[in-house]
Amino acid sequence: MVTRGFTGRQSGSELSERIPPGQHLVDNFPVLTAGPTPRIEPADWTFTLKVGTRPVKAWNWSEFNALPRTRMTRDIHCVTSWSKLNTAWEGVAIDDILADAGLSAPTPFALAHCYDGYSTNVPLADLATGKAMVALNYEGQPLPRDHGGPARLLVPHLYFWKSAKWVSGLQFTERDEAGFWELRGYHKYGDPWREQRYKND
Amino acid sequence: MTEAIAATARWQSCAIVEIATRTPAIKSFFLRLSETFDYTAGQHVDVRLTAPNGYTAMRSYSIASAPSDSNVIELAIERLADGEVSPFFHDVARIGDMIELRGPLGGHFLWPGPTANPLLLIGAGSGVVPLMAMIRHRKASGEPVPVALLLSSRTWGDVLFRDELLELERSLPDLALALALTREPATRRDDFSRRIDSAMVAGVAARLPVPPGCAFVCGSNAFVDIATDAVLALGLKAMAIKTERYGA
Numbered sequence: 058m059v060t061r062g063f064t065g066r067q068s069g070s071e072l073s074e075r076i077p078p079g080q081h082l083v084d085n086f087p088v089l090t091a092g093p094t095p096r097i098e099p100a101d102w103t104f105t106l107k108v109g110t111r112p113v114k115a116w117n118w119s120e121f122n123a124l125p126r127t128r129m130t131r132d133i134h135c136v137t138s139w140s141k142l143n144t145a146w147e148g149v150a151i152d153d154i155l156a157d158a159g160l161s162a163p164t165p166f167a168l169a170h171c172y173d174g175y176s177t178n179v180p181l182a183d184l185a186t187g188k189a190m191v192a193l194n195y196e197g198q199p200l201p202r203d204h205g206g207p208a209r210l211l212v213p214h215l216y217f218w219k220s221a222k223w224v225s226g227l228q229f230t231e232r233d234e235a236g237f238w239e240l241r242g243y244h245k246y247g248d249p250w251r252e253q254r255y256k257n258d
Numbered sequence: 259m260t261e262a263i264a265a266t267a268r269w270q271s272c273a274i275v276e277i278a279t280r281t282p283a284i285k286s287f288f289l290r291l292s293e294t295f296d297y298t299a300g301q302h303v304d305v306r307l308t309a310p311n312g313y314t315a316m317r318s319y320s321i322a323s324a325p326s327d328s329n330v331i332e333l334a335i336e337r338l339a340d341g342e343v344s345p346f347f348h349d350v351a352r353i354g355d356m357i358e359l360r361g362p363l364g365g366h367f368l369w370p371g372p373t374a375n376p377l378l379l380i381g382a383g384s385g386v387v388p389l390m391a392m393i394r395h396r397k398a399s400g401e402p403v404p405v406a407l408l409l410s411s412r413t414w415g416d417v418l419f420r421d422e423l424l425e426l427e428r429s430l431p432d433l434a435l436a437l438a439l440t441r442e443p444a445t446r447r448d449d450f451s452r453r454i455d456s457a458m459v460a461g462v463a464a465r466l467p468v469p470p471g472c473a474f475v476c477g478s479n480a481f482v483d484i485a486t487d488a489v490l491a492l493g494l495k496a497m498a499i500k501t502e503r504y505g506a
């Protein structure tokens with residue numbers, strides 16, 4: 058349905074191919090968080106890998122920082138409709154976390170857990186083979202607290218709520234179990250190119 | 259509940275039936291739903307505008323009206339200079355225009371229902387919109403929940419829903435209203451003439467009969483961070499503090 062009198066701020070065709078349906082470009086980096094911004098000191102930080110309820114391995118800040126580093130520059134897409142191009146991240150690929158824990162084939166699904174009590178579900182296939190990382194740096198600087206510092210999950214090809222801020226661990230599960238947002242109406246998978254914003258999209 | 263709500267959030271087109279200028283920068287748009295929906299105070303809708311060539315722009319707007327039997331909902335939209343969608347509403351939209359929206363959305367920033375614990379609501383500028391829905395719901399439902407609202411605005415003229423809030427303060431004995439003006443001196447004795455800070459939040463919380471069990475904070479990210487730190491300092495648990503950040 059055409060809206061009378063609306064033309065909009067349309068971007069050049071070259072960039073528009075990189076913008077999923079219903080999204081618009083921003084230059085800033087908006088912050089959307091459901092509660093207070095947590096304060097987690099690196100000294101108090103650990104990252105725990107579990108399969109089901111069984112802890113497989115935990116890293117403290119310096120152990121985690123000693124893992125191999127990966128860089129990624131990606132476009133990111135927030136469900137509230139902004140997209141940001143060419144964001145540069147550095148962190149530890151999920152593949153390298155799994156390898157360090159000696160876990161070759163965990164279960165097909167995972168829940169990311171966070172220090173603020175939130176969680177989100179992501180299939181293993183979207184975490185492994187170089188697709189995702191635990192990000193520690195953004196644009197060459199330690200990840201700011203507002204954006205999930207000291208560490209956030211980065212799954213850039215899914216809507217950005219899947220890139221859980223203040224991540225505290227990954228729990229591999231047999232079934233695809235809905236996380237905090239997915240229980241509250243958000244889509245279980247969240248592919249921006251298929252506009253999977255809310256349940257049943 | 260939320261899952262059922264989300265499952266019915268289909269796009270629908272709604273007629274603008276009324277436009278009201280609220281402040282120099284904020285107008286209310288009253289939209290008649292073609293498919294009514296049940297919502298909870300605090301929820302929002304997504305609005306989608308479509309250009310003749312198919313280009314679309316989508317933004318979220320909190321519902322300002324309290325849930326009721328009416329099929330008209332109120333959105334209050336602040337005009338952001340150089341914005342894509344809010345200037346369209348302010349400068350182009352008129353009564354009778356059809357606007358596409360889907361809702362209700364949001365499963366977190368929600369009126370908690372009849373609760374024994376008082377609520378502390380903190381908003382800045384247009385961030386009072388979902389809090390207004392809660393206060394209007396508090397009034398309409400008669401649920402005995404004491405509520406304190408701390409609302410930060412630039413000037414007296416920028417206080418969104420000012421006259422209605424002043425009237426509600428008079429008619430609802432368990433509503434405490436505190437205004438903070440950042441660019442002009444406050445004239446009401448118990449209001450504030452400064453930006454929000456911890457002492458202010460503690461002072462407003464102390465106007466409740468017992469300490470708040472839950473806080474809702476809405477506004478820009480910078481405002482929300484200051485306000486939530488102040489609420490944490492009151493001793494509330496992080497999970498009892500819900501925030502809605504309008505982004506930037």
Ligand SMILES: Cc1cc2nc3c(=O)[nH]c(=O)nc-3n(C[C@H](O)[C@H](O)[C@H](O)COP(=O)(O)OP(=O)(O)OC[C@H]3O[C@@H](n4cnc5c(N)ncnc54)[C@H](O)[C@@H]3O)c2cc1C
Binds near residue numbers: 343
């Ligand atoms: C859950 C939720 C509820 C909300 N509820 C409300 C509400 O009740 N009332 C309300 O007023 N708002 C609300 N908002 C904010 C609203 O969704 C919009 O973000 C807001 O109206 C701005 O949209 P816009 O299209 O006018 O501005 P945008 O086009 O999004 O731009 C925002 C600002 O950034 C600048 N900008 C960004 N990109 C560019 C660019 N490429 N070129 C030029 N300038 C640019 C603009 O100058 C503008 O000032 C809510 C947001 C959320 C997430």
